[in-house]
Amino acid sequence: MAPLVNQARTWRRAVPVLVAVIVLAPAFGDPGADSFPLSTYPMFSANRPSRADLVTVVGVTSVGAMVRLSPELIAGSDEPILAAATVADSIRRSQSDELCAEVAARVRTEKPGVVEVVVRTEHVDVVAHIADDADPMGSTEHARCPVPP
């Protein structure tokens, strides 16, 4: 009985060490190889330039005015980071037209004044924009589609 008890005690003592090894392991691997629940926790770590390319989807009214769309309309989710990832993935995979059509379908009932949807990348000096409200330096259009009637 005593050896069994001692063996169990030894194993239990090893568990915190095992947990440390498992959770710390991603720190020694590829920094870009993130996963779940074990993670490299790369959030906020990238050395981003002040001038950034921000992907988004916007609406356009009949008089040509631009309307910001919510994450729900862009990606069907209330998560802005997921919306950004969805747009970025669509552009990277050359699937902007498909995303544009999906957003237009959602916009139809939620934003009556919007007649077109545009998938685009906005080129912004983010520091100047947040600090001084500087305008974007330009944009690149990836897809444009009408909102269905």
Added chain:
Amino acid sequence: MTTSGSAIELGPVGIDEPFLRRLGLIRILVASYATVWTAVRAPHLFDMVAFADRRFDPVGILAPLNGPPGRAVVVTVVVATCVCGVAAAAGWRYRVTAPALAVLFLVTTTYRHSWGQIFHTENLTAIHLAILALAPADRYWALHLGPDAATGSMANDTAGTTDDGGWAVRALAVATVAGYVVAGVAKLRNGGWAWIDGEVLVHQVAFDNARKEVLGDVMSPVAGFFIEHRGLARPAVLASMAVELGAPLALLGRRAGMTWSLAAWGFHMAILALMAIVFPYHLLGLAMIPLLPLEEWTARKHVIAL
């Protein structure tokens, strides 16, 4: 143990009750959190079923999947997570419900992270649940204790064990601090030493808020002030690096654990203030509770109540 006679039977080590009491409280808090989180996020999880298949990018245990699971599977897993969460929080049939909760919560959260974005907000919850599933966390405040549950006594059927639960409390605490260390290392690996001078943080805050703006989301009301006063960035970076890379110091003792927990909570409050990003498990203090002497605080409440 509740009686000195039982403690003698256990041999020279005996049972150290505080760990078991703390585990009981951690079980209730973490399992309840997982249950509420799943219930609150259920509509969002169900909405994901309507996402285009091309957006499915499975990670972790779902990585082998070729396509997203159907609505029936998602609904079943989400509902089962909530049911097992309630049961595990109550300590009911814990040896079955706790592992089931750990697996189901892992599947649920992995599904959420399998649509092109890993959020990093539920990692620690999933790991804590996995450790709790193996731990003797049902010896206090559990349904199977019957009338003793309210006063927090050990179950008769667990008498005679040599497991004081200390290993589990230490494992939970280690999981917490190790995660912060990995995040600190990532900043040095990805951002380099430029991260230390504060400029990377300024750009991160500006980028995150500008991205929120173009996506029609709520920005931080204090981000502009922070960026205009860049001198704040360097001390903020040094403080965040101290919290992350210095996290193992929290394991040195009770005072160190409490001090670090407060600092880590402040770190997450700063993230909330500057980038409007919510880490609910951490902001509620649940990430840090393995480091806190919860059982003493509840004991004091008992004394005050008497």
